[in-house]
Amino acid sequence: MPRPWVFWVATMLICLAGHAEAGVMTRAEIQKALPSSLTVGERDAQLPVWPIFRQDATETVLAGYVFESIDFAPIPGFSGTPFNLLVALDAKGTFLEVRVLSHHEPVFLEGLGEAPLIRFADQYQGLSLRQNIKIGSNANRGEESGSANVYIDGVAKATASVRILNQSLLSSGLRVARARLGFAAAQDPDRVARVRQDSYAPMDWEALREAGLVRHVRITQDMVEKAFDGSGVELPVAGHEDDSFCDLYIAYLNAPPVGRNLLSDAGWKHLLGRIDEGDHAFLVIAAGPYSFVGDRFVRGAVPDRLTLKQNELPLELRDLDLDEPLDLPASLRGADAKVFRVIGPAGLDPAQALDFALRVTRDKGIVYPEHIARSFALPYRLPASQVTIPASTDKGWQGIWRARAAELAVLAAALVLLALVLARPKWIVATPARLARFRTGYLVFTLVFIGWFAQGQLSIVNITAVVQALVAGRDLGFLLYDPMTVALWAFVALTLLAWGRGTFCGWLCPFGALQELVAQLARSAGIRRIRLHRELDAKLKRLKYAVLAVIVGLAVVSPAWSDRAVEVEPFKTAITLGFVRSWPFVLWAAGWLLAGAFVYKGFCRYLCPLGAGLGLLGRVRLLRWIPRRRECGTPCQTCRHRCEYQAIRPGGAIVYEECFQCLDCVAIHDSPQRCAPLIARERERVIPIRPLPATAGSKA
Numbered sequence: 249m250p251r252p253w254v255f256w257v258a259t260m261l262i263c264l265a266g267h268a269e270a271g272v273m274t275r276a277e278i279q280k281a282l283p284s285s286l287t288v289g290e291r292d293a294q295l296p297v298w299p300i301f302r303q304d305a306t307e308t309v310l311a312g313y314v315f316e317s318i319d320f321a322p323i324p325g326f327s328g329t330p331f332n333l334l335v336a337l338d339a340k341g342t343f344l345e346v347r348v349l350s351h352h353e354p355v356f357l358e359g360l361g362e363a364p365l366i367r368f369a370d371q372y373q374g375l376s377l378r379q380n381i382k383i384g385s386n387a388n389r390g391e392e393s394g395s396a397n398v399y400i401d402g403v404a405k406a407t408a409s410v411r412i413l414n415q416s417l418l419s420s421g422l423r424v425a426r427a428r429l430g431f432a433a434a435q436d437p438d439r440v441a442r443v444r445q446d447s448y449a450p451m452d453w454e455a456l457r458e459a460g461l462v463r464h465v466r467i468t469q470d471m472v473e474k475a476f477d478g479s480g481v482e483l484p485v486a487g488h489e490d491d492s493f494c495d496l497y498i499a500y501l502n503a504p505p506v507g508r509n510l511l512s513d514a515g516w517k518h519l520l521g522r523i524d525e526g527d528h529a530f531l532v533i534a535a536g537p538y539s540f541v542g543d544r545f546v547r548g549a550v551p552d553r554l555t556l557k558q559n560e561l562p563l564e565l566r567d568l569d570l571d572e573p574l575d576l577p578a579s580l581r582g583a584d585a586k587v588f589r590v591i592g593p594a595g596l597d598p599a600q601a602l603d604f605a606l607r608v609t610r611d612k613g614i615v616y617p618e619h620i621a622r623s624f625a626l627p628y629r630l631p632a633s634q635v636t637i638p639a640s641t642d643k644g645w646q647g648i649w650r651a652r653a654a655e656l657a658v659l660a661a662a663l664v665l666l667a668l669v670l671a672r673p674k675w676i677v678a679t680p681a682r683l684a685r686f687r688t689g690y691l692v693f694t695l696v697f698i699g700w701f702a703q704g705q706l707s708i709v710n711i712t713a714v715v716q717a718l719v720a721g722r723d724l725g726f727l728l729y730d731p732m733t734v735a736l737w738a739f740v741a742l743t744l745l746a747w748g749r750g751t752f753c754g755w756l757c758p759f760g761a762l763q764e765l766v767a768q769l770a771r772s773a774g775i776r777r778i779r780l781h782r783e784l785d786a787k788l789k790r791l792k793y794a795v796l797a798v799i800v801g802l803a804v805v806s807p808a809w810s811d812r813a814v815e816v817e818p819f820k821t822a823i824t825l826g827f828v829r830s831w832p833f834v835l836w837a838a839g840w841l842l843a844g845a846f847v848y849k850g851f852c853r854y855l856c857p858l859g860a861g862l863g864l865l866g867r868v869r870l871l872r873w874i875p876r877r878r879e880c881g882t883p884c885q886t887c888r889h890r891c892e893y894q895a896i897r898p899g900g901a902i903v904y905e906e907c908f909q910c911l912d913c914v915a916i917h918d919s920p921q922r923c924a925p926l927i928a929r930e931r932e933r934v935i936p937i938r939p940l941p942a943t944a945g946s947k948a
Contacts, residue, residue, distance in 0.1 A: 312338035320420035324726035326408045327352040328713030331416045341377035341425050353409040364403045371400040408729040441599030441635040448504035453577045462499045465626040469493045475622040481610040497533040498628045515572035528590040535583040557603045599635040602628045645728035677915035691761040699758025704732035705823040708857045712803035748866035750909025758823045763844040770845035785894045792860040848892040863905040879925040887913040
């Protein structure tokens, strides 16, 4: 019997070990990683960031900040260990450098190699945190530079890993940008309010003002003079005879009652075509001698006199250069009117208050004038009737689940079918041919759909990832980025309680299915299998528990060595990467498949660490679901001799930790033609024992 104490001792180490994730780069190392034109300053006293400077003529100016992502967003990767990225941001939130410092993603370590990961990270250079960076089609490359949507290429067979890298990069970058670059809250666009598109009603300008959809502030000459009172500025701004300085109007064009009433139908469609999903368009009108843009303003630029904040965080307004006629009252025709855009990733929430401000600046002095500024506020809030508040979502993983809904539905149907067959196997095992056809068909489904197509091969990596996350004190949310794996583990957990290890190992393991299909082909080709002696077989089966203990122990004390040790599994080579890998790994996987043609499923039975873990966890099994008779083992040995897994003891007892739930013994047990005790009983019924004939001299 395998000794489980080794595994449990290794597991207990999880509770005793721990380490903190932190950046590893020194100032000198960072300097070497950056271009020579940039100089790294002293580390910030409050945040783990380094300012970077560049020379501008005779001045040294702040160029941005450089930091390690693990200090701000230690999001566990697919292996359970976070990516650590070296990230350099310029003062406007543009990525100057993104470099992978460390990772433990199995698919890149010895699978695809690190070249695809490096190419993926290189795509961020030149992109901005103000853009909505998406992984997917690259068809939108070449769009205008102001677009909020940027598409970067993913990496095939590493979808979960690159999504986590993307989240690590953007999350850490936004934290630094908010803290040091004055960025807005940058809320997830799926978590902010949405403008209702069914709220249109014909309204004129006055009706829009009364409904609160157009806001107005009147700034007079007297208000300006009072604001500058005591500042020492002696140059008043000339006003009109009515003392007006600026009449400022703000309207949120995304709201259909505003946009459709102030723009023509063609203008409304043009506006919607110019902004990206999630962007916001504001109409700003100024009447009077002072406007929200200066004489040097150019189209498409940021206004130099108008600012916008929400929750004390600035949001960038940029001229949309929309030249469309507006339906304005006569008093405002000829006024300065422009449409400004706030991009979606800036995080503006249309349901919350917006703080616009008109900035008035005067110069004090002549030779070296001092600029003195005063701001005049115009608060704006869209009426509640114009917005809807969506349910909170987390597109970090929920979007992935939605995208794979069809695959999950197919998997769920297949798992329900399997559960019904295993719970009520009588019909399937009624004939050997029926069982063989069903089993072969299901194994092909497991290999092709679950394994190669849906990439649902469960692995010891899943266990080491959990161990490493627990050791580091991280949550297990990273698992949700692979829905197929989560769904399969949930089903396996239930079947461990009911039937034990065999449900997964015998039916749902793609590499196990591949081994069994190869063994079937070998038998069809006349290759004779080798059946090991019972004692040797029992000793070899203990080996996988030792392999499991070593891997789990390394996961606790040395994740780097654990990443190497898990390569004992050929799953990644044969299933995840489809044998597209360097020759040592291909040779290892192919060798086990070849060995399986002679020694039935040798890897599964003797070396698989995942099978060992499931065997131990399966000891909590509630059911002894394989039927037995008193004749099983004494004297009948049919099932034991026919069991390819050698999981039946001479006495007839089932070793459930080694049972793969193939149903062969169940089929024999229920078959009057194959079960020896049933055959004997049938013979007794058909040919009753007759008394011997009387001999001479006996009494009649």
